[in-house]
Amino acid sequence: MDRSGVIELVASRRASAHAPIVVGVSGYCGSGKSTLTRTLVGEIPGAARVRGDDFLDPVRSHQRSVDWDGVDRPRLVSSVLEPHRAGRASTFQRFDWxxxxxxxxxxLPRTDVLxxxxxxxxxxxxxxxxxxxIWCDVDLDTAAxxxxxxxxxxxxxxxxxxxxxxxxNERDFDERYAPKGAASVRYVA
Known part of the structure; x- marks a missing residue:
């Protein structure tokens, strides 16, 4: 799916939702996740972004792991994803590099599209x-x-x-969790 298709899909999902939604954008390091996310926030009125880099552990994200252990998923879920989807006010802490x-x-930004x-x-x-x-569909060699x-x-x-x-880490995570196949849609820049 191209950029305009992704924008239309997010807008459609927003229109049919009865609660705030979370749009996840993932892909390999260097695949264009941040670029796509900034574009979506710019094109979808009222949408807000939470940077994934704010949920990386500076030590563990620089070590080998089969499941990207350096991503602080429990903190992301408890302080951002769950409260947002429930429409609750919350606070979160960014990692200050x-x-x-x-x-x-x-x-936490108050919006219906995070x-x-x-x-x-x-x-x-x-x-x-x-x-x-949304999976940023770029092969690992190109992304790297x-x-x-x-x-x-x-x-x-x-x-x-x-x-x-x-x-x-990307190869191991891909083999273990098949994230591309888990995505609702693949974005091709």
């Missing part, structure tokens, strides 16, 4: 809390090349992390 600790509590973009999002702990799941180039452009030399941790 500059001080390597959780930041101050802030209010969009969350995150690696490893289509997992048994989080999938039941998503009303629509994009991610490495993005990091280098930002002055980050993460080549060893990409090679030794993030790409193997």
């Amino acid at each position: 500059s001080v390597r600790a959780l930041g101050p509590a802030e209010p 969009i969350v973009d995150l690696i490893g999002l289509f997992h048994p702990d989080t999938s039941p809390h998503l009303d629509l799941s 090349r994009r991610g490495v180039a993005r990091d280098r452009a930002l002055g980050r030399r993460h080549d060893a992390l990409w090679r030794d941790v993030w790409i193997p």
Whole structure:
């Protein structure tokens, strides 16, 4: 599905919902999750974004794991996904990468469409809390090349992390959970 199709799908899901919805956007590192999410928020009036990077553990996200253990799914579910879908006010804490600790509590955006973009999002702990799941359908090699180039452009030399941790983590997660097949729709940029 292309960009306009995804926008129409989210708008349609919003129109037919009787409660606030959560749209999950996932894909490999470097697949375009954040770019798509920013586009959706810009095109869907009133939609809000919660960045998945705010739910990464700075140590565990840089270690090998078969299930993207560095994603703090319990915190995401309890402070964002469950309260939003129930229409309850809540607060959550973003991870402050500059001080390597959780930041101050802030209010969860009040909206009927919350969009969350995150690696490893289509997992048994989080999938039941998503009303629509969008997979950024880019093969792992292409996504990794994009991610490495993005990091280098930002002055980050993460080549060893990409090679030794993030790409193997993606392969293991894919093999274990088949996130592409779990998605409601595949987005092709």
